[in-house]
Amino acid sequence: MVDFSDLADAQLAVDDPTTNSADLAKIAYAQPSLREAVASHPNVYPELLSWLSTYGDDQTRLAAAEQISTPQGSAPDRPDRMKLWILVAIGVAIVVVVALLVAFMLARPSTPTTVVITNTVTVDASSANQPVSSVTTPPPTTQQAPAENPQLAKDPPVLGTMQDLSLPAVPQLSLKSIKANTGGDSSIKNIQKLADHVASGSVSKIVSACWTQPVADIRTVYGSKTMRGAILQALQQTPLEAQGGVVWQGQYVTLTALWEEANSNYPCPTITWSDNQPGLGDFTPAMAQWRITRILGVHDGRPVHSGDGKNYWLLCNADCGMLWAPHDPDPNAIPGKGSVPIMKATTADWDRLRDLSNAQIVVEHLANDYYRVRAADGTTDALAYFTGGYNDYWIPYLLGEID
Secondary structure, X not given: OOOXXXXXXXXXXXXXXXXXXXXXXXXXXXXXXXXXXXXXXXOOOHHHHHHHHHHOOHHHHHHHHHXXXXXXXXXXXXXXXXXXXXXHHHHHHHHHHHHHHXXXXXXXXXXXXXXXXXXXXXXXXXXXOOXXXXXXXXXXXXXXXXXXXHHHHOOOOEEEEOOOOOOOOOOOOOOOOOOOOXXXXXXXXXXXXXHHHHHHOOHHHHHHHOOOOOHHHHHHHHOOHHHHHHHHHHHOOOOEEOOOEEEEEOOOOEEEXXXXXXXXXXXXXXXXXXXXXXXXXXXXXXXXXXXXXXXXXXXXXXXXOOOEOOOEOOEOOHHHHOOOOOOOOOOOOOOOOOOOHHHHOOHHHHHHHHHHHOOOEEEEEEOOOEEEEEEOOOOOXXXXXXXXXXXXXXXXXXXXXXX
């Protein structure tokens, strides 16, 4: 089964006019940069168009609006037209048979006759031109009414809902190999490995090395030639070293690596380009889903990578617990309990997190800098709470509570 996590495979599929609507839904979920093309595809279906109109960028919404404004079925292709004629012919045949049967029965001597109808099938001709998957396969992020958890009403206001990555419009810059600027700090020299792979377009090698980041987001960013050029331009700037880590401020993008990452064998920095757009490393739905997958892997004794959960923090500890307050409307609240709910999570709690990992999710940024993850498809009312910003006690996106 193709999941279209590879941008090249997804591009080939969306360029193919015969690609079915179920695969189009997968592409729209896995590759935000191809959503405009999905919206313009001849096999896109109404539910997916509606989702694209809500979550796509401006160009995607325009393409979806154009499709929606075109009457469906106004120009059916030859196979669908044949199907429709076959349905009509079958209907006419049934009517004729029923009429002959009625006439025959009326002509016979009057004998009580009981007619039992065992099955009734109604065919809506207006749906004959719709792909089957538009009924049987909802779009990957179709949001049904979520199951209600009483905690939702008690939490502080939501600052916003995190969206999938959407790349900025930047000019194409040089992709020639560069010498990454370390500012003379030999401890961050390994950033050169990333720079070399960016210049050569070795996206698969970056995916393999940067396993702490979600594959879909990595491929979206590093799979773009314009983004690669912008990244190389940033890496040539003199880095700013601060208490938290290292920052390369480019003309179009900013790369940030916490010290734990900057000093590693292969630094995988976060990449941002706008205050109001999620970047690579932000807590997008893909990042949240990947974090939950990694956490469950460690909990089950099958980490996704050696050292995960030890060299890389995933859960709040006692220090984090001293400041844990995702449900308090006061952003400066400090409970000072010294513990955090995840440290006392039960088997039932972990089962709820597993249910959440199998759901289509929504990531909400709470007013006091925590993230709440909940199901968008109504399959579970489980909630997971993660830390927000970096400080002396924790790094971002540590799981602290399951409700």
